[in-house]
Amino acid sequence: xxxEILLDAVRQYGSPLYVYNSNKIKSQFIKLTESFKxxxxxxxxxxxxxxxxxxxxxxxxxMGAGIDAVSIQEVKLAIKAGVEPNKIIYxxxxxxxxxxEKVAKIGxxxxxxxxxxxxxxxxxxxKIPVCIRINPHIMAGGNSKISVGHIDSKFxxxxxxxxxxxRIVENTGLIINGVHMHTGSDILDIDxxxxxxxxxxRIAEKFKNLDFIDFGSGFKVxxxxxxxxxxxxxxxxxxxxxxxxxxxxxxxxxTLMFEPGKFLxxxxxxxxxxxxxxxxxTSTVFAQIDSGFNHLIRPMMYGANHFIENxxxxxxxxxxxxxxxxxxxxxTFANNRKxxxxxxxxxxxxxxxxxxxxxMSSNYNSRYRPAEVLYIENELKIIRKREVFEDLIKNQVxxxx
Ligand SMILES: *Cc1c(COP(=O)(O)O)cnc(C)c1O
Numbered sequence: 001x002x003x004e005i006l007l008d009a010v011r012q013y014g015s016p017l018y019v020y021n022s023n024k025i026k027s028q029f030i031k032l033t034e035s036f037k038x039x040x041x042x043x044x045x046x047x048x049x050x051x052x053x054x055x056x057x058x059x060x061x062x063m064g065a066g067i068d069a070v071s072i073q074e075v076k077l078a079i080k081a082g083v084e085p086n087k088i089i090y091x092x093x094x095x096x097x098x099x100x101e102k103v104a105k106i107g108x109x110x111x112x113x114x115x116x117x118x119x120x121x122x123x124x125x126x127k128i129p130v131c132i133r134i135n136p137h138i139m140a141g142g143n144s145k146i147s148v149g150h151i152d153s154k155f156x157x158x159x160x161x162x163x164x165x166x167r168i169v170e171n172t173g174l175i176i177n178g179v180h181m182h183t184g185s186d187i188l189d190i191d192x193x194x195x196x197x198x199x200x201x202r203i204a205e206k207f208k209n210l211d212f213i214d215f216g217s218g219f220k221v222x223x224x225x226x227x228x229x230x231x232x233x234x235x236x237x238x239x240x241x242x243x244x245x246x247x248x249x250x251x252x253x254x255t256l257m258f259e260p261g262k263f264l265x266x267x268x269x270x271x272x273x274x275x276x277x278x279x280x281x282t283s284t285v286f287a288q289i290d291s292g293f294n295h296l297i298r299p300m301m302y303g304a305n306h307f308i309e310n311x312x313x314x315x316x317x318x319x320x321x322x323x324x325x326x327x328x329x330x331x332t333f334a335n336n337r338k339x340x341x342x343x344x345x346x347x348x349x350x351x352x353x354x355x356x357x358x359x360m361s362s363n364y365n366s367r368y369r370p371a372e373v374l375y376i377e378n379e380l381k382i383i384r385k386r387e388v389f390e391d392l393i394k395n396q397v398x399x400x401x
Pocket of ligand 1: 047049050068070091182184186216217218219259260261262263355
């Protein structure tokens, strides 16, 4: 999206503001499906938690995406957005059996990641097929805060517990329709992914009623110009070959599934903020913006490095700024970042704001959550209104004192 469009969005809808480029979501979706075009049955399930706006869901569902949901509320949102229940895979962690049963009744695919739950579910509902989430204990990426495949991770059933899984399946008569892994974000090394896949294939062989193998997600996207990313085309070529051989040996064309969040929506999003003031201290120049970790928490929570541009004044002398928010906590977006000279009133644009940004926002400091805009067919369309004072108090009960 050109700066002019982004500035126009702020003029129309105010700041701070999230703007998503539908063309980028589409091109990422096509890039992924094209990379696996030689797989007979492919299903891309969009991970709702990355960005859960119903219009984004609808846009992806209309392109043919299924849905990866981690809560019953995400399942309901996806159905409201128009997806067929059987194109949803529900991959919860640590939820109640009651919630799993409710989602099973809705008709979504169930993915279980706990031996005790598998046994309990199997004893009660052996007619409902389930998928098993395996933890192959392969470390994804370099950032342990977003890796979920390590040995002491709470996610998945350890590959070392494979005999237990088989025993439970035998005793309960459960039908296993899929095997799944998701080892976390930012996988760069394709061989690491392929090694984890081998572990998944080995366990898949043990079950005779599979419909699909779900390889999860964790593709790395670039965060700044020149940044590295997962080579999807290469992964596509290598995994397709291996998957097709597996299906041949297995004697059935299984569905190959992925469940990307970040890959589909991260780069599509820009977060736009206005600079309230410039504060010069003895050592640092702060650019103070009209936002904080209430709107974008990834830099503070994961140390995520979001590329920042001054789109009001893009080509001036670059200076070093620490970009900070207005929350009464330390809420540093970036330390000593080189940015084109900033004046109060300028609009800063944060890249990669499409995934895990708005969906992690809050009302901390009693601030309103921003509006969201989708740029589609050369038009800016509001897809979430900015909150107002009533939103802050609508569920609060003021008792008589
Ligand atoms: C979060 C999540 C995803 C999406 O991960 P990305 O890194 O955004 O692609 C996929 N599957 C499961 C089970 C998840 O929890």
